[in-house]
Amino acid sequence: MKKEDVPQDDHIQRGIKEITYAVDKDGRYVKVPSLGWEPKNVANEQAWEVIRKDIKSEIQLIKTGKRSPLAYHMVKNLMNPKLLADYADLSIWSVNRHLKADVFKNLEPEILKRYADVFGITAQQLHEIPEVDSSFYEDEY
Amino acid sequence: MIRHFMKMNIEVQIPFEHHQSAHCETGVISNLLSHHGLPISEAMVFGIGSGLFFGYFPFIRLNHLPLSAFRISTGGIMKRVCKRLQVRVKWEKFRNHQKAMDVLDQRLAQQIPVGCRTGAFWLSYFPRRLRFHFNMHNLVVFGKKGSDYLISDPVFPDPVVCSESSLRKARFAKGSMPPKGKMYHIESVPDQVDLPKAISMSVKEVCRNMLKAPIPFIGVKGIRYLAKKMEKWPEKLGEEKASLYLGQIIRMQEEIGTGGAGFRFIYAAFLQEVAAILNDYRFLELSLRMTEIGDHWRAFALMASRNCKKRASKTENYLEMADILRHCAECEAKLLNDLSAITPDT
Numbered sequence: 001m002k003k004e005d006v007p008q009d010d011h012i013q014r015g016i017k018e019i020t021y022a023v024d025k026d027g028r029y030v031k032v033p034s035l036g037w038e039p040k041n042v043a044n045e046q047a048w049e050v051i052r053k054d055i056k057s058e059i060q061l062i063k064t065g066k067r068s069p070l071a072y073h074m075v076k077n078l079m080n081p082k083l084l085a086d087y088a089d090l091s092i093w094s095v096n097r098h099l100k101a102d103v104f105k106n107l108e109p110e111i112l113k114r115y116a117d118v119f120g121i122t123a124q125q126l127h128e129i130p131e132v133d134s135s136f137y138e139d140e141y
Numbered sequence: 142m143i144r145h146f147m148k149m150n151i152e153v154q155i156p157f158e159h160h161q162s163a164h165c166e167t168g169v170i171s172n173l174l175s176h177h178g179l180p181i182s183e184a185m186v187f188g189i190g191s192g193l194f195f196g197y198f199p200f201i202r203l204n205h206l207p208l209s210a211f212r213i214s215t216g217g218i219m220k221r222v223c224k225r226l227q228v229r230v231k232w233e234k235f236r237n238h239q240k241a242m243d244v245l246d247q248r249l250a251q252q253i254p255v256g257c258r259t260g261a262f263w264l265s266y267f268p269r270r271l272r273f274h275f276n277m278h279n280l281v282v283f284g285k286k287g288s289d290y291l292i293s294d295p296v297f298p299d300p301v302v303c304s305e306s307s308l309r310k311a312r313f314a315k316g317s318m319p320p321k322g323k324m325y326h327i328e329s330v331p332d333q334v335d336l337p338k339a340i341s342m343s344v345k346e347v348c349r350n351m352l353k354a355p356i357p358f359i360g361v362k363g364i365r366y367l368a369k370k371m372e373k374w375p376e377k378l379g380e381e382k383a384s385l386y387l388g389q390i391i392r393m394q395e396e397i398g399t400g401g402a403g404f405r406f407i408y409a410a411f412l413q414e415v416a417a418i419l420n421d422y423r424f425l426e427l428s429l430r431m432t433e434i435g436d437h438w439r440a441f442a443l444m445a446s447r448n449c450k451k452r453a454s455k456t457e458n459y460l461e462m463a464d465i466l467r468h469c470a471e472c473e474a475k476l477l478n479d480l481s482a483i484t485p486d487t
Contacts, residue, residue, distance in 0.1 A: 019296070022406065039446030079274070
């Protein structure tokens with residue numbers, strides 16, 4: 001790739017340039033800062049779209065009482081029961097149980113706090129499931 | 142008593158030159174070695190670390206999608222570079238989170254910049270869009286102000302600041318290949334390094350890995366294997382899933398700091414440096430060819446992304462993409478054969 005052809009399609013990088021290697025007019029390799037490339041943006045968008053779908057379907061399940069709010073926070077933090085179990089220092093079996101609405105309702109404060117700490121939120125927020133719009137991952141944190 | 146003092150009062154900023162790099166592992170090594178008086182480019186680190194690779198492992202899943210790799214395994218580049226250049230590195234691993242941070246502070250107080258393995262998800266300075274549970278990130282901590290750490294993250298343009306809690310979480314990220322608080326610093330670099338010898342060894346290893354792998358998932362065989370599989374994706378998986386498979390390859394090839402074209406451009410830059418060091422213009426020609434190969438990989442990514450967006454023309458289909466990959470495989474095989482032939486034995 002030539003230096004002048006290094007794409008500058010900003011989208012996911014939000015103005016942060018990363019290094020692409022390209023050749024200058026003398027044929028010498030140089031590091032060229034790039035704001036991004038459309039195919040990268042497309043692939044990243046696609047990955048988040050999958051996560052967004054997961055979140056939406058979890059919210060549906062929570063609303064119909066099939067899953068606990070924990071499921072929402074889990075997928076929102078891109079976790080699965082195994083990873084969440086690792087972080088909360090619990091067994092996968094327990095996490096899977098806590099994903100059930102009726103089990104979650106009766107959880108002890110100590111366990112709730114563990115989950116809240118993993119996600120960096122309060123135990124109160126653990127019970128909240130906001131509606132999610134398409135850009136939930138843009139400006140949070 | 143001493144530990145208490147370190148924790149509370151440390152205010153330190155080691156004069157550390159931050160150079161932005163394409164990739165985290167190679168960038169950290171390049172910056173650390175340069176700091177210790179052994180200036181070396183990122184491309185040279187990548188080359189001497191025998192970084193160039195291809196692997197397609199449909200039986201290993203990442204986010205439910207098959208794993209592909211364009212570089213050798215994590216840590217492999219650092220291990221090789223340090224061995225081949227006889228650099229002594231001290232590695233430390235921790236169980237206790239507090240101790241991991243205390244020892245880090247102690248090193249900083251001794252004016253030693255420290256490399257850390259971290260997860261990317263918890264690093265607060267990462268753009269939200271790029272924060273995945275990816276545990277193979279590397280960065281250098283070179284100072285502390287109050288409860289914030291000064292960090293040279295090689296994939297960022299400038300040094301960044303990261304809170305103590307965020308760095309601690311990142312150093313003890315969970316999931317596959319957890320960093321377990323691993324950190325490292327350079328103990329000594331040799332007065333003189335035998336670059337030609339290191340180059341020969343590393344180039345031969347890349348040629349071996351890419352050309353003579355005994356299993357079909359690796360090297361040029363792996364590229365052809367992927368091509369063969371890819372042709373069948375639409376009918377086997379359906380359009381939707383097939384496009385997710387494509388997206389995953391684009392991301393491995395372009396997103397995770399590869400310098401473009403799945404590290405092919407960095408390797409071309411390395412070959413250019415080799416030409417100067419060995420005073421052999423033939424490496425320049427190979428560099429040129431590697432650049433062309435990289436351009437083919439980029440053409441593949443472009444076509445793949447159009448398919449993901451359902452904006453591909455009729456001819457830009459999976460058969461055509463598989464053909465581009467086969468072309469890449471053929472060109473890489475020829476190039477690496479020629480490279481192996483002109484590289485002096487050690």
